Amino acid sequence: MTTESIDQASPPVPAAARRAGRDHPIHVAASQQALFCPPVPTSMRAVGLPFSFLTDLLLKILYFNGNMVGRQLAQLACLPWPVTAEAVNFLTKENFIATTGARSQLQDADDFSEGLEYIVTGAGRERARETLELSQYAGPAPVPIQDYVASARALVANAVVVQADDLRKALGALVLPNEVIDVVGTALTARQAIFLYGPPGNGKSTIAEACAAVLGNPIFVPYALYVHGEVVRVFDPVHHRRVESAKVIHDLRWTMVHRPVVRTGGELRAQQLEPAFDRALGFYEAPLQIKANGGIFHVDDFGRQVITPREILNRLIVPLETGMDHLNIARAGTTVSVPYATILLLSTNLDPSELVDEAFLRRVRYKTLIPDPTPEAFRLIFQRICTSRGVHYDDQAVDYLISKHYEPVGRSLRGCQPRDLVDQLISTALYLGREPELQPDLIDRVAHAYFADFRYAAGLVGAPETAEA
Numbered sequence: 001m002t003t004e005s006i007d008q009a010s011p012p013v014p015a016a017a018r019r020a021g022r023d024h025p026i027h028v029a030a031s032q033q034a035l036f037c038p039p040v041p042t043s044m045r046a047v048g049l050p051f052s053f054l055t056d057l058l059l060k061i062l063y064f065n066g067n068m069v070g071r072q073l074a075q076l077a078c079l080p081w082p083v084t085a086e087a088v089n090f091l092t093k094e095n096f097i098a099t100t101g102a103r104s105q106l107q108d109a110d111d112f113s114e115g116l117e118y119i120v121t122g123a124g125r126e127r128a129r130e131t132l133e134l135s136q137y138a139g140p141a142p143v144p145i146q147d148y149v150a151s152a153r154a155l156v157a158n159a160v161v162v163q164a165d166d167l168r169k170a171l172g173a174l175v176l177p178n179e180v181i182d183v184v185g186t187a188l189t190a191r192q193a194i195f196l197y198g199p200p201g202n203g204k205s206t207i208a209e210a211c212a213a214v215l216g217n218p219i220f221v222p223y224a225l226y227v228h229g230e231v232v233r234v235f236d237p238v239h240h241r242r243v244e245s246a247k248v249i250h251d252l253r254w255t256m257v258h259r260p261v262v263r264t265g266g267e268l269r270a271q272q273l274e275p276a277f278d279r280a281l282g283f284y285e286a287p288l289q290i291k292a293n294g295g296i297f298h299v300d301d302f303g304r305q306v307i308t309p310r311e312i313l314n315r316l317i318v319p320l321e322t323g324m325d326h327l328n329i330a331r332a333g334t335t336v337s338v339p340y341a342t343i344l345l346l347s348t349n350l351d352p353s354e355l356v357d358e359a360f361l362r363r364v365r366y367k368t369l370i371p372d373p374t375p376e377a378f379r380l381i382f383q384r385i386c387t388s389r390g391v392h393y394d395d396q397a398v399d400y401l402i403s404k405h406y407e408p409v410g411r412s413l414r415g416c417q418p419r420d421l422v423d424q425l426i427s428t429a430l431y432l433g434r435e436p437e438l439q440p441d442l443i444d445r446v447a448h449a450y451f452a453d454f455r456y457a458a459g460l461v462g463a464p465e466t467a468e469a
Contacts, residue, residue, distance in 0.1 A: 036154040036220055038147065038251035040080060047083055048144035049226055055087045056131045059096055060138040063120050063128040067100070070114045078140035078223065078252035081114050088118065096124035135282035137231045142224035143253050145336055148234075151220060152339035155294045156323065160216040162188040170210040174203045174415070175377045175384075180368050187366035188214065193320055193344040195302075197352045198370035201414035204347035205263070207370070208298040211345065212259040218243045219294040220254040224283075228332035231283040232275055239263075239291050260295035262288050262342075266304040273315045275327050289316065289325065292342040302348040303355040313360055316344060320363055373415050375402065382418040386438070389422055397438030405447040421446055 041047045047054065054077075061076050062068055068076075074084040091097045099116045120128065167185045187194045188211055196204045221240055225232040240257040248256070264272065268288075275284045289297050303309055319325040319340035328335050346364065348355065361367070373381060379398050386393040401421075406413065424446045429436035436442075 036151045037248065038143075038151070038220055038254045040249060040251055041083060042080070044083055044086055047079065047141065048147060049141060050229075051087065051090075053226070053229075054141065055091055055096075056127075057138065057141060058084065058087050059091060059120065059124060059128050060131060060136075062097060062118060063125065063132075064138050067117055067119045069117050073118065074114075075252075076140070085113055088113070091124070092118075094123075095121055096127055097121060133282075135231060137224070137233075137281065137283040139233075140223040140253050142226040142231050143222040143251075145225050145227045145338075148222055148225055149338060151222075152293055152341045155219065155341040156191075156339050158216075159191050160214075162214050166214045167210065170213040171207070172210070174206055174210075175373060175381050176203065176207075177371065180370060183366055183368040184211065188343065190366075191343060192366055193346070193364045195352070195364045195367040196345065196347040196370050197367070198349065199372055199412060199414065200349040201416035202370045202372060203415050204370050205298070205300060208261055208263065208296050208300075208345050208347070211343065212261045212295045215259045215295060215343075218256050218258055220250065221257050221260075221294075222254050224253075225286070227284075227329050227336055228334050230329050230332045232286050232327075232329070233283060234286045234291060236286075236291050260292055261298055262292035262295070263298040263300055264288060265300040266306075268299060268305045268307065268312070270307050270311060270315065273312075275329060277331060284329065287327070289319065289340070289342055289344075290327070290338060293339075294341055295343075296345050297342045298345045298347065300347050302346040303350045304348075309355045309360070313356075313363070317363060320344065372413050375413065378402075378413045378415075378418065381415060382422070385418045385422045389426060389436075391422060391426065391436050391438065394438045397440070397443060400440055401443050401447065404444075405451060411451065417450075421450060424450060 039046075044051060044054075058073060058077060062073060065076070070084070070088060071081065073088070074081045077084060088097070092099065097118050098121050099118055101117065162185050164181065164185055167181060167188070171181070184194060184196075184207060194211075196207065198204070221235050223233070223235045225234055235255060235257075239260050239262045240255075241260075243256045243258060250256075273287050273289060275287060277284050299305075299312065302312075305312065323340050324337050325340045326335050326337050344364075347370075352367075379395065382398050383393045402413075405411065421443075425438070425442050426436040428442060428445050428449075434442070
């Protein structure tokens with residue numbers, strides 16, 4: 001078991017500010033300012049955790065990491081030293097930890113005890129093992145659930161109005177009909193669920209990323225929550241991207257992240273929509289929709305999950321209609337309510353009429369088809385990809401591609417194909433020692449490799465032509 005890493009994006013809090021409890025933010029660009037900024041806790045009361053829980057947490061951190069200087073212990077717990085020192089003094093008096101003397105050079109105005117090295121005693125090791133039988137959580141100190149509820153309410157109350165130009169800019173190289181952009185933008189402004197359907201490869205996943213980019217400024221996410229004696233881990237490096245350039249003094253139990261896009265596909269299970277208790281580790285993992293608060297919860301390949309579309313909707317119908325999600329913390333024997341501050345985005349390439357009924361369509365108010373690109377849009381996408389890859393674009397070469405490898409077999413145009421084909425053409429040209437150009441022979445090589453003809457494997461057609469070296 002290792003400890004969670006501390007917030008590397010946050011600068012050290014000056015000692016004077018830590019003691020006086022001042023929260024003087026360093027200048028941050030307007031685009032990087034969060035709506036909710038948790039202040040630095042200046043007392044045990046402000047931390048909001050039971051004293052016994054905090055002392056046990058510090059003991060476990062020290063137990064797992066070995067000898068540590070006081071300042072390091074406070075950093076791993078993501079707490080100011082004045083607060084940490086109170087718990088450290090108690091552990092020392094109870095003979096759970098001891099000091100080996102000064103081992104670190106003090107900074108200006110630092111407390112002397114910050115530079116002392118601490119070790120776990122025999123009694124401390126015994127106490128740590130007892131505590132670890134209940135929970136092996138030894139990361140940043142959790143945030144009280146009521147503080148997280150306040151942050152989620154701030155996200156709901158301060159929702160931004162999405163502008164059409166901003167959304168088009170965020171969509172970048174995607175070429176989409178205006179009516180699609182308008183439906184998505186309106187849904188984001190209304191903070192309503194969105195249902196995207198249509199053939200694969202036309203940008204549904206990219207749209208989800210773009211949606212998060214226009215939802216507003218970065219947000220603060222807690223590493224973990226304290227809920228009636230239980231720890232629920234929230235921060236997930238898979239889904240949360242820290243704002244590395246942000247420099248603002250805040251409660252280090254929170255970290256500033258870009259608006260999250262929590263994506264799940266066919267692997268989604270019902271358990272992932274509820275707090276998941278790890279019996280081995282003794283703490284909970286937050287459900288996916290909570291990790292997505294402030295951003296997008298994207299259920300990709302909707303209809304291909306182990307659970308049915310109806311089961312997904314039944315789980316999320318109350319949050320969608322009431323704006324509150326109810327989480328069952330079974331080991332604590334309680335249920336807590338948390339504001340639902342995410343936008344559900346469903347995308348599928350299956351026939352919607354086979355997946356959903358009228359009740360579903362009524363509750364997911366915004367629906368739009370993501371169509372195949374027209375030949376003109378396909379050429380525009382191709383041109384943009386060639387420009388970004390440094391390949392000379394040629395309209396006649398794309399006409400050749402369409403006339404030879406699309407029209408004869410009735411192959412549909414897809415928005416992802418220009419990117420894939422150009423990337424493969426560049427790799428093929430490098431392999432052959434040639435310049436990457438839209439030449440017919442290179443196009444044929446790439447098309448034969450990309451558009452596999454499985455009819456030949458089934459014996460339905462003759463062998464495909466082999467490109468000459």
